Amino acid sequence: MFGDEKPLAERMRPSSLEELVGQSHLIGEKGVLRLSIAQGKVPSMIFWGPPGVGKTTIANIIANQVKAPFQTLSAISAGVKDVREVIQRASRGGKIILFIDEIHRFNKSQQDALLGAVEKGVITLIGATTENPSFEVNSALLSRCQVYTLKSLELDELKGLLHNALKKDEKLKKLSVEIKEYEALINLSGGDARKLLNLLELVIDSMDSTKKISITNDGVWEIAQQRMAMYDKGGEQHYDIISAFIKSIRGSDPNAAVYWLSRMIAGGEDVKFIARRLLILASEDIGNANPTALVIATNTFQAVTMIGYPEGEIVLSQCAVYLACSPKSNASYLAIKKANELVKSTGDLSVPLHIRNAPTKLMKDSGYGKGYKYAHDFPGNFVEQEFLPKEISGEKLYDPQNNPREAEFRKRLIAYWSKRYDYK
Template sequence: MFDIPVPPLAERMRPHSLADYLGQQHLLSPTAPLRRMIEAGSPPSMILWGPPGVGKTTLANVIAHSAKMPFQTLSAISAGVKEVREVIAQARGRKIMLFIDEIHRFNKAQQDALLGAVEKGAITLIGATTENPSFEVNSALLSRCQVFTLKPLSSEDLTALVTRALQEDEVLKEKSVELRETEALFRLSGGDARKLLNLLEQSVEAADLQGEKYIIDDALVMQVGQRKTVMYDKTGEQHYDIVSAFIKSIRGSDPNAALYYMARMIEGGEDVKFIARRLLILASEDIGNANPTAMILANNCFQAVNVIGYPEAEIILSQTAIYLATSPKSNASYVAIKQARQLVQQTGDAPVPLALRNAQTKLMKKEGYGVGYKYSHDYNGNFAEQEFLPDTLVGTKLYDPGNNPRENEMRTRLRAMWKEKYGY
């Protein structure tokens, strides 16, 4: 007779009701719309978007349990159109809930197979993804679902989770465990509840009995964590550390370090679209108008790797990463839009100057809309000095060109047109 294996702690502690669910209070507080829909038994089709280990799968199970609906699960890694159609066929005559983990891995045909059933209400779809749904989910399917963003668990959530595990888990509560420190547990788990509980369980197993207690401290957790660390875990803390190092190496103009960290991502099986998307964002955020060609190349890289895939895509990624790393840098556009948004939050009701307003009616013309506007192309150099900002913001400079050859040219041109007005 074989012993039944004990599930991992993360599985043993998986909550089955909203009362036991920790975190995501922006979605599940008593007054939050999603909670009200769940409690009413009428949840919509939805996409749950968030990093690993924040409770996407658990929330889907809780929703299905609360709605008292037949529950089917598929993994986008192994399922295809055939499996999707089989589930839809089961829905004839009764509504079912279908949970698809990693839905971003479904291709267009697989996602399209869901459209009719979701639109007719034959199935309530819950898709989970760690990737931005705007990029990874077809617009037709996305329009039929509500997107809910899940956040990494706070330190308070993690503390409550560890406390609950030590007090309520059938295995751990039989041991006298003293948790002296939590910093290493929280840092290595990175807000991932599953990783936190697994690391806690491994630490308890590795702990020595001191007197009558198993002592858990940061030194033990670090020892256990380092022993379990892999070269690149694309679903855990390593993912964020390596990506951060990759971006900062390019920003710091070091192509060698950039290629090293990119190689670690490639060897770890990272999605080429994720790497290319990060390069595209960086091309605008960290290079911008210091070299506008960088964004063109990065966009072409993003399109190309989507068509080619591994392994050849690594050559395109390498070329682009090297180009961006060796390009002049400027974050002036990034800083400018941040300052502009902050200004709008403070003065978003400032009236538009009358000269710039669109006179669509006789009354508007009578009120002076459009009067005094100078059409730039009627003037020498296609420029006429006039005021574009609201009266309360006259002279406000949001864009400050970076100190590089291209943006210095832009600064010179702006100074020639606006003289001392903006301080260029």
């Protein structure tokens, strides 16, 4: 047993950029954040990314590197008074780096209290959020901050964290531990490095340390289930239960969906957080199989934002049941992902001349818009012509799935585009 020692994730927290795993786009050799820190020019910023990918750690490292006083506030418990006290301290004693965890939980007045100090450079604000800052941080504060997106850790990076802990942690390196299977550790942690390391410690702590410890998937599942915690909207189970909720709806089980919804409501989960997830799911997992799902989800978000709890739970339940019972399609989701990959691999291809905008005579004389066929001038409001750059002509990105609504789409696409795209 490890007694009252700090959790493994805290003991293994990196103290330099070199020790940090992942986020090479920000802290790699040419990463924009590394260059900014090296120059000592650290702007106010917001880290946006999933839990356990290094947001708090990077903030600590920045403070150490630039040798600035570091103050931490949690948006869950801090108020305007706490913010003003930090600002007053900075005004008297020099610039402070203020780190606010879960900054999306600050309301408008709390965020407004930061504006003047950030704008005047009295404090350097570093906010951390798992939510899209465009939705949760007011525009005035957002315009004064640089937003950095942190990425989920890759499988090899997560495995590396486990091996590094066994090799370097003072407690664990004294034990004989072999990780035979990784799937349960990684799946239960959901890609959260902090959760992964603490789960590893929990598993080891639950086994006989006098013998060689062999970690398997079955062993991890058994120990994790025995220690399953109650829902805590500020803790790790927050992400597990929203995951269960979404996957239940995606799996067309309204019973499980309503159960997990009730768990979140009982735990005091933010009504907008739940509604936003339903809104995303309506497009990502249902899409054009039932376009009304997006309308229902949008109306749900607006309704619960206005009425809150307790009545809002009825609206959320109605929406969750409707989405769970809807036909499913992720064809639109897959289409934009394929398009994103295509853009990355082919770069900025030229727009074909015949579909370019031609607002001036010079552009028209240069061939802009020449040969464009106006669809409404043709029978059925359709005429075949090329809309993609010639380098990727015929590249099919949207593939309708097997449901009644998209079956209609497929029939129309076959009639229109079977010569150009691979629609069958």
